[in-house]
Amino acid sequence: MLDALFFRNWLTATADAVDREAERLTELDSPIGDADHGSNLRRGFRAVAAVLEKETPDTPGAVLMLAGRQLISTVGGASGPLYGTLLRRTGKELGDAPEVGPARFAAALRTGVDAVAALGGAAPGDKTMLDALAPGIDALDDSLGTFAAAREAALQGALATTPLQARKGRASYLGERSIGHQDPGATSSALLFEALAETADGIGGASREGSRG
Amino acid sequence: MADGPLVGIVLVSHSGAVAEAVAALAVGLAGGGGTAPVAAAGGAADGGLGTSAELISAAAARVDGGAGVAVLTDLGSAVLTVKALIAEGDELPDRTRLVDAPFVEGAVAAVVSASAGADLAAVEAAAADAYTYRKV
Numbered sequence: 001m002l003d004a005l006f007f008r009n010w011l012t013a014t015a016d017a018v019d020r021e022a023e024r025l026t027e028l029d030s031p032i033g034d035a036d037h038g039s040n041l042r043r044g045f046r047a048v049a050a051v052l053e054k055e056t057p058d059t060p061g062a063v064l065m066l067a068g069r070q071l072i073s074t075v076g077g078a079s080g081p082l083y084g085t086l087l088r089r090t091g092k093e094l095g096d097a098p099e100v101g102p103a104r105f106a107a108a109l110r111t112g113v114d115a116v117a118a119l120g121g122a123a124p125g126d127k128t129m130l131d132a133l134a135p136g137i138d139a140l141d142d143s144l145g146t147f148a149a150a151r152e153a154a155l156q157g158a159l160a161t162t163p164l165q166a167r168k169g170r171a172s173y174l175g176e177r178s179i180g181h182q183d184p185g186a187t188s189s190a191l192l193f194e195a196l197a198e199t200a201d202g203i204g205g206a207s208r209e210g211s212r213g
Numbered sequence: 214m215a216d217g218p219l220v221g222i223v224l225v226s227h228s229g230a231v232a233e234a235v236a237a238l239a240v241g242l243a244g245g246g247g248t249a250p251v252a253a254a255g256g257a258a259d260g261g262l263g264t265s266a267e268l269i270s271a272a273a274a275r276v277d278g279g280a281g282v283a284v285l286t287d288l289g290s291a292v293l294t295v296k297a298l299i300a301e302g303d304e305l306p307d308r309t310r311l312v313d314a315p316f317v318e319g320a321v322a323a324v325v326s327a328s329a330g331a332d333l334a335a336v337e338a339a340a341a342d343a344y345t346y347r348k349v
Contacts, residue, residue, distance in 0.1 A: 036263075072297050076263035078290035081297035088301075119296055170289060 001099040006199060007063040008052050013195035015045035021191060028184040032171040036077055037184040044075035044083070060100055064091025078169060079185060082116050082129060089115040106140045113137050124157075126167040127178065129185035132157040136193045147197040154193035158186040219249040220327040220336045221276025224320055225269055225286040225295060229256035235317055239324035249327035250276035264290040266298055273305045281308035281333035283323050285340060287316045308333060314340035 018025075018041045026038030048067045057063045068088030071080050090112035094100055100108070113133045117123065124134045136154030143149040161183035169185075171178045222239075226232040232255025240248050252272035257263030273282050282305065286292045295311045298304040310333060312319065319340035326339035 034262075040263075069301075072294065072301070073266040074258075076257040076259075076261075076265060076290070078293050080264075080266070081290065081293035085297050085300070119293060119300075 001101055002060060002105055003099045004056075004058050004060055004063050007060045008056075010196055010199045011045075011052060011063070011067050012049050013199050014192055015049040017191040017195050017198075018042055018045045018188065021188075025184050025188055028182055028187055032166065032174055032178045032181045033184060034077075034170060037079060037188065040075045040077040041079055041083075041188055044071045044080055047071075047074040059094070059096050059098055060105075061091040061094035061096055064088065064094065067091075078120075079129075079188065082120060082185075085119050086112040086116050086133070088112075102140075103144060106137065109140065110137050120168060122168040125164065127161045127164040127171065127183045127186070128166075128168050129183070129189040131161045131164070131183060132186040132189035132193070136189070147193070147200040151190075151193045151197035154190040158182065158190040161186045218278030218280040219330065220280045220323075220333050221250045221252070221273070221278060221282045222320070222323050222327055222336075223269065223272045223276060223282060223284045224251065224253050224255070224316070225264065225272075225284060225291045226253075226255040226316065227262050227264060227287055227289070227291060229253070229260065231255055231287070235320050238317070239320040242321050243324045243328045247328070249324055250278065251324055252276045264294045266294050266304070269295060269298060270304050273309055277306035277309075281310065281336075282306050283310055283312045283327070283333060283336045283340065285312050285314055285316055285319050285323060310337055312337050312340045313344075315343050318343035318346065 022038035022042040026035055029035050029037035047070045051066060051070050055066060057066055064087045068084040068091060072084035090108045093108035093111045117130055122128045122130050124130050132154040135157035136150045139153035140150040163179060165176060166172045166178035224232045224236050232253035236251050236253040240251055252275045254268040254272040258265040258267060276282055284295050286295055299309060299311060322343045323336050323340040327336045
């Protein structure tokens with residue numbers, strides 16, 4: 001079962017991963033975006049980590065709702081409302097259960113992913129974060145909550161955005177010139193699944209500080 | 214002219230300068246005496262380009278007189294942030310609407326109609342109608 005601590009650890013691990021990868025995310029966002037994805041997300045997830053240190057919501061749903069709220073208010077770019085909606089809708093779906101099983105979490109996360117698609121009006125194949133989120137959640141469903149499978153699927157989904165032409169967001173204005181660049185949003189979405197797998201392995205938990213840079 | 218409160222208008226742009234200038238333009242063109250309350254919410258919290266949920270919430274609170282608030286946005290994160298705030302439920306005044314309209318032309322139409330006492334639905338319709346004006 002996954003409790004509030006698991007979700008706090010997941011989000012803290014995500015904040016660490018975003019911190020580690022911020023420069024790469026911004027590099028990916030330079031040719032096809034406005035070169036701020038890494039710095040925006042870093043600001044947002046640092047705020048998430050900070051608020052989770054101060055406040056200690058005691059259910060998974062409350063942890064996700066609080067984190068999502070932070071992202072909406074601090075990121076400053078489109079990824080804020082998108083990731084904020086992902087976490088808040090997922091958290092809302094989990095309600096006030098003190099613990100959730102992997103299957104219930106996967107179902108709630110799918111609701112969150114669907115809300116992101118609705119908010120941005122995007123579908124898989126548009127070269128957006130959905131290209132990592134959708135395969136990630138599909139794999140999580142298929143594997144009955146094996147987070148390693150979801151991590152791999154999300155990563156492959158992000159890598160597969162390179163040959164696509166962007167149909168949403170600022171990159172879509174570039175038309176064919178958006179082809180040949182990996183999508184920064186899909187790349188950061190893969191980090192969410194990576195942090196989830198780390199946390200489930202226990203690497204993202206108590207021993208995280210010792211073993212991760 | 215209306216006796217009660219007027220619909221408030223919030224203009225959200227990625228740029229503080231654009232939001233302020235469009236607000237000034239719309240108020241100037243609405244002209245002649247008092248206008249409906251208009252607030253600009255442009256740029257990120259640090260003054261750079263981007264969108265600030267806090268600036269948007271504060272601007273909406275400032276122009277809310279009880280008749281509703283019409284929010285016009287430019288692109289990308291401005292649109293998504295307003296939608297996300299509305300979905301939150303308690304971040305913006307009751308009867309706050311994201312209006313689907315061109316930013317400059319819609320702002321002028323919204324401020325003129327709100328200043329004339331139009332209700333929220335009529336302000337929304339006037340702003341959206343700006344899409345139908347073709348330039349060529």
